[in-house]
Amino acid sequence: MSRPALIEPAVAERVLARALAGGGEFAEVFAERRRGASLAIDESRIESVQSGAEEGAGVRVIAGGTTYFAHVDGLDPADLERAAGEAAAALGSERVEPRPLRAVRASPLPIERQPEDVPAGRKAELLRELDERGRSAGGEIAQFSASYMEARREISVANSDGLFTGDDRTRVRIGVQAVARSEGSVETGAETLGAHRGFELFDGDPARIAEQAARKALALLEAGPAPVGSMPVVVGGGFGGVLFHEMTGHGLEADHVQKGASVYAGKLGEQVAQPLLSAYDDGRLPGEWGSDAIDDEGVPTQKTLVVEDGRLVSFLYDRLRARRDDVPSTGNGRRESFRHLPIPRMTNTYIAPGEAEPEAMIAEVPKGFYAVSFGGGQVDPATGDFVFGVSEGYLIEGGRVTRPCAGATLIGNCLDALNAIDAVGTDFEMKTGICGKGGQRVPVGTGQGHVRIKAMTVGGTQA
Amino acid sequence: LIELAKSAVETALAAGASDAEAYASEESGREVRVHGGTVESLTAATHRGVGIRAWRGGRVGFAYGTDLSEAGISAIAAKAAEAAALADEDEFATPPRPAAGAQVAGLSDPTVSEWSSAKCVELALAVERAALEADSRIAGVEQAVYADSADRVAISSSTGVAGEFEATSCFAYLQALAESDGGRETGLGFDLARGPAGLDPEAIGSEGADRAVAMIGAAKPPSRACPVVLDPTVAASFVALIGGAVGAGSVQRGRSPFAGRIGEEVASEALVLHDDGLDPDGANSSPFDGEGVPRRRTALIEEGRLRTYLYDTYTGRRGDAASTGNAGRGGYRSLPSVAASNLLVAPGALSFADLLREAGEGVYVTDVAGLHSGVNPVTGVFSVGASGRTIEGGELGAPVREFTIASDLVSMLRAVRGAGVEARWVPFGGSVRTPPLLIGEMTIGGS
Numbered sequence: 001m002s003r004p005a006l007i008e009p010a011v012a013e014r015v016l017a018r019a020l021a022g023g024g025e026f027a028e029v030f031a032e033r034r035r036g037a038s039l040a041i042d043e044s045r046i047e048s049v050q051s052g053a054e055e056g057a058g059v060r061v062i063a064g065g066t067t068y069f070a071h072v073d074g075l076d077p078a079d080l081e082r083a084a085g086e087a088a089a090a091l092g093s094e095r096v097e098p099r100p101l102r103a104v105r106a107s108p109l110p111i112e113r114q115p116e117d118v119p120a121g122r123k124a125e126l127l128r129e130l131d132e133r134g135r136s137a138g139g140e141i142a143q144f145s146a147s148y149m150e151a152r153r154e155i156s157v158a159n160s161d162g163l164f165t166g167d168d169r170t171r172v173r174i175g176v177q178a179v180a181r182s183e184g185s186v187e188t189g190a191e192t193l194g195a196h197r198g199f200e201l202f203d204g205d206p207a208r209i210a211e212q213a214a215r216k217a218l219a220l221l222e223a224g225p226a227p228v229g230s231m232p233v234v235v236g237g238g239f240g241g242v243l244f245h246e247m248t249g250h251g252l253e254a255d256h257v258q259k260g261a262s263v264y265a266g267k268l269g270e271q272v273a274q275p276l277l278s279a280y281d282d283g284r285l286p287g288e289w290g291s292d293a294i295d296d297e298g299v300p301t302q303k304t305l306v307v308e309d310g311r312l313v314s315f316l317y318d319r320l321r322a323r324r325d326d327v328p329s330t331g332n333g334r335r336e337s338f339r340h341l342p343i344p345r346m347t348n349t350y351i352a353p354g355e356a357e358p359e360a361m362i363a364e365v366p367k368g369f370y371a372v373s374f375g376g377g378q379v380d381p382a383t384g385d386f387v388f389g390v391s392e393g394y395l396i397e398g399g400r401v402t403r404p405c406a407g408a409t410l411i412g413n414c415l416d417a418l419n420a421i422d423a424v425g426t427d428f429e430m431k432t433g434i435c436g437k438g439g440q441r442v443p444v445g446t447g448q449g450h451v452r453i454k455a456m457t458v459g460g461t462q463a
Numbered sequence: 464l465i466e467l468a469k470s471a472v473e474t475a476l477a478a479g480a481s482d483a484e485a486y487a488s489e490e491s492g493r494e495v496r497v498h499g500g501t502v503e504s505l506t507a508a509t510h511r512g513v514g515i516r517a518w519r520g521g522r523v524g525f526a527y528g529t530d531l532s533e534a535g536i537s538a539i540a541a542k543a544a545e546a547a548a549l550a551d552e553d554e555f556a557t558p559p560r561p562a563a564g565a566q567v568a569g570l571s572d573p574t575v576s577e578w579s580s581a582k583c584v585e586l587a588l589a590v591e592r593a594a595l596e597a598d599s600r601i602a603g604v605e606q607a608v609y610a611d612s613a614d615r616v617a618i619s620s621s622t623g624v625a626g627e628f629e630a631t632s633c634f635a636y637l638q639a640l641a642e643s644d645g646g647r648e649t650g651l652g653f654d655l656a657r658g659p660a661g662l663d664p665e666a667i668g669s670e671g672a673d674r675a676v677a678m679i680g681a682a683k684p685p686s687r688a689c690p691v692v693l694d695p696t697v698a699a700s701f702v703a704l705i706g707g708a709v710g711a712g713s714v715q716r717g718r719s720p721f722a723g724r725i726g727e728e729v730a731s732e733a734l735v736l737h738d739d740g741l742d743p744d745g746a747n748s749s750p751f752d753g754e755g756v757p758r759r760r761t762a763l764i765e766e767g768r769l770r771t772y773l774y775d776t777y778t779g780r781r782g783d784a785a786s787t788g789n790a791g792r793g794g795y796r797s798l799p800s801v802a803a804s805n806l807l808v809a810p811g812a813l814s815f816a817d818l819l820r821e822a823g824e825g826v827y828v829t830d831v832a833g834l835h836s837g838v839n840p841v842t843g844v845f846s847v848g849a850s851g852r853t854i855e856g857g858e859l860g861a862p863v864r865e866f867t868i869a870s871d872l873v874s875m876l877r878a879v880r881g882a883g884v885e886a887r888w889v890p891f892g893g894s895v896r897t898p899p900l901l902i903g904e905m906t907i908g909g910s
Binding site: 043187 | 502505507525528529542545551606640716832839845848870
């Protein structure tokens with residue numbers, strides 16, 4: 001199904017010409033129509049039912065090292081020209097004539113059932129199913145809440161290199177949170193399920209995530225304080241992939257690298273991990289949360305090998321930074337919306353499956369920590385210091401997983417920790433995340449199997 | 464704009480709502496990013512949109528959009544009314560009532576519109592320069608940023624709420640990079656004001672440089688439990704978390720460590736906390752909140768006791784209390800929900816040197832990371848990444864990094880042994896004004 005572009009080619013050409021009127025070597029217009037809806041269930045009541053519709057455009061001009069950017073709400077030709085006028089650099093610098101536009105057809109990811117066409121009542125029903133499953137997981141489940149969201153972004157991109165293309169993206173996601181309570185103890189468990197897909201994602205048994213979240217909360221009721229100190233750490237599959245996302249992925253984004261604000265700057269071709277580790281950023285994984293047909297600059301997404309057998313082989317580029325390094329863009333120029341400038345961002349980032357059996361990995365640890373899943377993480381790419389909040393963690397004693405621990409955080413430095421990964425599991429799973437950078441939030445996929453780090457600092461309260 | 468909001472309310476009523484409220488806003492803003500003495504990007508932005516809340520008895524729905532034509536508003540109103548039909552009945556869901564308005568002086572600073580973009584670029588460049596010139600060990604600046612905005616907000620409801628105000632704000636920050644012995648350190652400098660004339664580029668630049676340089680040669684401290692001094696930026700991050708936990712929304716749903724604790728001792732007497740939506744210097748000050756209820760000043764913790772929770776109209780009705788004017792709203796795109804306005808920690812009597820002396824042997828924390836994942840908002844248990852300096856013999860010692868500090872929010876509040884004299888506004892995770900705080904004991908996770 002192909003939909004008409006959000007802007008007429010003739011209008012786009014006029015806007016680009018206007019944008020370059022004051023000078024500059026590159027101009028682009030990014031038009032977008034966004035629609036979304038969400039609802040939640042809390043205390044077994046459907047609430048926060050909402051929807052939104054927005055359209056607008058961002059125009060940017062690159063002149064010398066400077067980007068001039070203006071964005072407006074609305075897609076009337078007059079709105080677009082106003083934005084172009086504001087972005088037009090009054091530099092009197094060398095001026096480039098925009099090339100005539102040549103339409104490039106991108107193939108949006110297939111959506112079987114447009115969520116917009118699914119009756120709203122069905123979405124409420126889905127939340128009630130989640131609620132029921134979560135609450136029936138155990139008498140100690142004191143609170144349960146769940147949310148549903150759908151979002152559709154239609155985009156058109158035209159630039160002075162003559163590119164004219166577009167994409168139509170639909171994502172759906174559900175999230176659940178369970179609170180378990182027993183004598184003197186309160187614990188939470190959360191889980192999500194999302195994809196760059198339509199409502200078909202919820203065929204099968206989506207309510208299993210309600211049970212998973214509830215089980216997690218119930219398991220933690222028995223939790224003792226987390227240990228403190230340096231020890232071997234086994235990280236679980238799926239959202240454990242946020243480990244690589246923070247530890248390495250951000251440091252590979254070319255904007256950080258080019259400013260010398262990444263610990264990976266100047267390390268291309270070097271061994272940064274043990275040979276057992278290979279990792280990818282892949283914006284083309286079918287239906288994945290972080291996938292798109294093209295990035296937000298119109299460049300087709302791709303599968304990029306970033307670490308090959310422990311060797312750093314590629315950074316992640318948008319157009320601007322690729323031009324600076326004289327390499328092709330890797331299709332990682334992403335933006336939250338027409339209100340933001342594209343910057344290098346990850347899509348779906350993961351450590352490829354390895355050769356170790358997860359059970360064996362744990363069995364080899366006399367005393368350590370098992371981080372099954374994280375609540376999230378954060379890194380300073382310049383120093384490499386990172387931190388992860390553990391949402392479900394256990395002690396490993398004598399090669400066996402023993403008691404659950406509450407409130408643990410993992411902390412370390414990228415280069416040391418990446419190099420300290422001494423086992424990668426045969427299992428594999430992808431999970432969904434929302435990544436924030438420079439005030440922009442974009443959907444990203446993270447993935448891996450079980451991974452073991454020889455030594456890492458666990459920060460709990462039990463000294 | 465208020466006329467637009469009023470007509471949106473009428474449209475929603477015509478679409479079948481029993482009551483309706485419209486929140487309309489118009490915003491213009493710009494942002495300058497500089498790097499290496501040149502402008503990296505210059506952004507000009509305008510936003511305009513409306514969010515409509517529609518009630519059908521005790522059912523509420525919400526819709527927003529940017530199409531403000533008559534047809535556009537009709538579509539948004541219809542969506543809101545439709546959304547209400549899907550929601551379940553909630554006896555406490557009623558529209559806010561009008562009340563006499565509060566006033567805040569000086570919300571709008573003319574220098575925002577008076578300053579040309581070229582002048583703003585100059586300011587950002589001056590911030591960067593100040594950092595580079597502050598110390599020879601500063602190797603560069605990752606980015607220096609200046610941004611400002613001018614907003615106009617109007618709210619109208621079928622129950623008679625009607626209000627409009629204008630506010631401006633701006634901020635500048637930079638991330639300085641210090642280098643030595645192959646190691647790299649970063650340091651953040653920032654400031655915020657109503658207008659660019661209120662910013663001090665020198666101070667911002669040198670703060671970033673000082674913070675980066677101070678971390679050179681940092682090592683991992685040993686694991687232990689010891690006194691901790693939180694600098695205002697770090698204290699503010701924790702205070703913002705506390706502000707979230709005393710919101711009646713999480714309390715009523717049993718998801719707050721402060722639930723059921725009104726009147727109880729939840730802090731030491733050294734910690735006095737207010738929410739003040741009318742402080743002329745507060746970034747979140749306004750005459751009324753996100754649903755048109757007048758802002759006010761509310762005592763949260765005094766004499767160590769929890770005085771009240773923060774309420775919006777819904778939680779107020781449910782908790783048999785009046786709204787404290789704390790309906791927060793992230794613009795026309797979001798439903799209102801309980802949120803702190805500006806949180807103020809009362810300054811104490813101790814100078815910074817006194818705080819260190821009182822601490823004796825411990826850690827001075829100047830930065831924390833991982834707050835969004837390292838804190839359990841239901842239990843208040845936290846463990847977050849930190850960096851700073853050791854405190855030895857009551858004085859600042861060597862820089863330390865890559866460790867965690869762990870406790871829980873209530874234990875931390877009870878362990879506050881002193882507050883500094885000098886307070887500072889910090890915009891992280893909310894709007895907070897706080898002095899440095901001395902915490903009697905926290906767990907340090909290091910080597």
